[in-house]
Amino acid sequence: MSDTATLSRLFATIEPDLEIVDREFQRRASSGLDIMNAAAAHAISSPGKRLRTALTLLSGRLFSYNFDKLLPLSVAFEMTHLATLVHDDIIDRAATRRGIPTVNARYGDQVAILLGDYLFAKTAGLIADVEDFRIDRLFSDTVATVSEGAIIELRTARRMDVSVEHYLERVNRKTACLIGACCKGGAIVGGGSDAQIALMHDYGLNLGIAFQIIDDVLDYTGSEQSIGKPAGNDIRQGLVTLPLIYALQNEHNGRLDQVHRLLHAETPTDEDVAAVVRWVSGTLAIDESLTLARQYASRAKALLTELNDSDDRQVLVELIDFVLARSH
Amino acid sequence: MSDTATLSRLFATIEPDLEIVDREFQRRASSGLDIMNAAAAHAISSPGKRLRTALTLLSGRLFSYNFDKLLPLSVAFEMTHLATLVHDDIIDRAATRRGIPTVNARYGDQVAILLGDYLFAKTAGLIADVEDFRIDRLFSDTVATVSEGAIIELRTARRMDVSVEHYLERVNRKTACLIGACCKGGAIVGGGSDAQIALMHDYGLNLGIAFQIIDDVLDYTGSEQSIGKPAGNDIRQGLVTLPLIYALQNEHNGRLDQVHRLLHAETPTDEDVAAVVRWVSGTLAIDESLTLARQYASRAKALLTELNDSDDRQVLVELIDFVLARSH
Numbered sequence: 001m002s003d004t005a006t007l008s009r010l011f012a013t014i015e016p017d018l019e020i021v022d023r024e025f026q027r028r029a030s031s032g033l034d035i036m037n038a039a040a041a042h043a044i045s046s047p048g049k050r051l052r053t054a055l056t057l058l059s060g061r062l063f064s065y066n067f068d069k070l071l072p073l074s075v076a077f078e079m080t081h082l083a084t085l086v087h088d089d090i091i092d093r094a095a096t097r098r099g100i101p102t103v104n105a106r107y108g109d110q111v112a113i114l115l116g117d118y119l120f121a122k123t124a125g126l127i128a129d130v131e132d133f134r135i136d137r138l139f140s141d142t143v144a145t146v147s148e149g150a151i152i153e154l155r156t157a158r159r160m161d162v163s164v165e166h167y168l169e170r171v172n173r174k175t176a177c178l179i180g181a182c183c184k185g186g187a188i189v190g191g192g193s194d195a196q197i198a199l200m201h202d203y204g205l206n207l208g209i210a211f212q213i214i215d216d217v218l219d220y221t222g223s224e225q226s227i228g229k230p231a232g233n234d235i236r237q238g239l240v241t242l243p244l245i246y247a248l249q250n251e252h253n254g255r256l257d258q259v260h261r262l263l264h265a266e267t268p269t270d271e272d273v274a275a276v277v278r279w280v281s282g283t284l285a286i287d288e289s290l291t292l293a294r295q296y297a298s299r300a301k302a303l304l305t306e307l308n309d310s311d312d313r314q315v316l317v318e319l320i321d322f323v324l325a326r327s328h
Numbered sequence: 329m330s331d332t333a334t335l336s337r338l339f340a341t342i343e344p345d346l347e348i349v350d351r352e353f354q355r356r357a358s359s360g361l362d363i364m365n366a367a368a369a370h371a372i373s374s375p376g377k378r379l380r381t382a383l384t385l386l387s388g389r390l391f392s393y394n395f396d397k398l399l400p401l402s403v404a405f406e407m408t409h410l411a412t413l414v415h416d417d418i419i420d421r422a423a424t425r426r427g428i429p430t431v432n433a434r435y436g437d438q439v440a441i442l443l444g445d446y447l448f449a450k451t452a453g454l455i456a457d458v459e460d461f462r463i464d465r466l467f468s469d470t471v472a473t474v475s476e477g478a479i480i481e482l483r484t485a486r487r488m489d490v491s492v493e494h495y496l497e498r499v500n501r502k503t504a505c506l507i508g509a510c511c512k513g514g515a516i517v518g519g520g521s522d523a524q525i526a527l528m529h530d531y532g533l534n535l536g537i538a539f540q541i542i543d544d545v546l547d548y549t550g551s552e553q554s555i556g557k558p559a560g561n562d563i564r565q566g567l568v569t570l571p572l573i574y575a576l577q578n579e580h581n582g583r584l585d586q587v588h589r590l591l592h593a594e595t596p597t598d599e600d601v602a603a604v605v606r607w608v609s610g611t612l613a614i615d616e617s618l619t620l621a622r623q624y625a626s627r628a629k630a631l632l633t634e635l636n637d638s639d640d641r642q643v644l645v646e647l648i649d650f651v652l653a654r655s656h
């Protein structure tokens with residue numbers, strides 16, 4: 001079954017609500033200014049996997065399904081995510097994302113900076129609609145952690161001495177933190193107990209780390225067609241991720257110079273990128289990475305067993321398997 | 329009396345609280361990351377005039393002085409302002425601000441983008457501490473308006489056909505909006521009635537426009553020593569402000585080409601900038617600009633007469649005169 005078909009089946013119960021969130025997102029992202037609308041529409045047209053919205057809604061449904069509040073909350077999370085992507089693409093000097101030109105490539109860095117700020121601003125209005133100050137604090141902590149994560153990534157780019165611990169800290173801040181916040185936020189709005197809220201937060205963090213590890217593995221093993229960007233995109237940008245960290249730990253000589261040159265090349269050639277990608281994907285590093293992803297996935301599953309069984313809980317369990325099995 | 333001495337006298341009653349706000353600002357802007365702390369400390373070391381904080385506190389004092397809530401509110405406003413400046417300096421490719429290097433000049437655009445985002449994120453936590461959803465919405469609207477204002481400025485840079493109306497719209501979004509929000513926010517937290525809140529919002533908007541017009545006049549009439557940047561800074565950056573708009577309206581020939589060349593020069597020479605500055609400051613445009621600033625100041629004053637007389641109201645009145653008379 002294709003990834004899309006699997007997700008459609010998993011999200012069948014919440015599909016109508018996912019569409020309402022989509023429409024509300026488009027409405028709330030719009031501005032009085034044409035250029036801002038065009039840039040926002042352009043950014044939105046690169047569809048994410050709606051993972052964050054689904055997790056927010058499902059985490060709410062586990063307790064009491066208060067869609068009126070989950071709606072602005074989901075839109076706020078998606079908008080935060082989009083704002084982060086828009087700014088990340090400036091920082092990475094990325095020209096395309098999922099096959100379409102980035103906002104910075106199409107409208108320039110200046111518009112992209114301001115569009116990100118505008119989207120951040122709009123989240124504050126959405127958060128106000130949730131009317132729960134725990135959600136305000138969750139948002140503030142999340143965005144602060146994510147921007148700190150981006151700084152860490154920036155400062156350790158091109159460094160070959162990055163440890164697995166450091167990688168996990170970066171992943172936690174850059175990806176898992178927001179996914180954890182979706183689950184935590186959903187549980188807060190759903191009226192979960194403090195213990196249940198903490199549990200769902202943990203579930204999201206573990207799922208988020210597994211998700212990112214798989215993403216980083218796919219950057220070595222996927223084809224351009226399946227992942228929407230050429231393989232080796234991370235190393236091309238000087239980003240040292242888990243497969244490369246493991247591969248470098250296993251092989252102390254012969255490859256160090258080659259990788260160092262690639263990481264520091266002004267404009268890496270496709271051949272040089274492909275050579276390192278081929279090497280890494282032929283080592284045990286891929287299996288080791290998948291093993292670590294499975295460990296986080298298992299932790300996420302174990303946490304869910306502490307909640308009462310329900311259809312929604314079952315979807316959250318299957319979502320873990322989906323994240324591990326996805327091909328793009 | 330110097331500007332600083334005048335402000336010290338005006339703010340004597342709230343001076344201890346201004347210092348508490350300063351300290352809290354520094355505490356809340358700090359991060360777990362050295363580079364972020366360094367960049368934030370660097371940005372903070374360029375001291376603003378504390379106008380926003382003073383207006384927030386004074387607007388609260390007019391009604392009921394709830395410093396516990398005004399403290400996070402003031403810090404949030406100053407932090408929003410700082411985040412905006414940090415991103416503006418990237419967009420303007422500014423190398424210095426008030427005589428010290430900008431964050432982008434010192435740490436690069438990438439760190440500056442993320443520092444701005446981090447500061448925006450921190451405001452959400454401060455807003456949560458105020459615990460009033462009207463304040464959430466005020467913030468969201470304000471930051472969205474300010475970023476739209478920056479886009480408008482960007483899109484109309486170097487254009488000589490900018491009308492006074494367009495200029496005022498830009499000033500409203502870029503400067504007055506946040507000053508209005510400080511006064512409105514203070515009145516909300518102070519427990520003002522809806523009518524009093526709206527009145528203080530209007531006071532701030534009018535004061536803010538007068539403030540920015542004077543700023544733009546000083547960019548033509550001030551010396552580098554008094555305004556902390558070389559005169560003609562705006563036109564050097566392609567920004568057409570009120571004095572130039574009036575001067576161009578009065579003089580239909582002879583100068584159009586000269587100004588057009590300057591606005592479109594790759595790197596304008598000091599001589600060319602100085603020539604246009606000398607021309608504009610020798611025309612009636614300066615007087616006309618000051619007249620318009622005085623009109624907004626009068627409106628701000630008229631609004632205050634609708635409130636009960638008090639020492640705090642008197643300070644707000646004198647602040648209007650200060651804004652008109654300031655020399656930097």
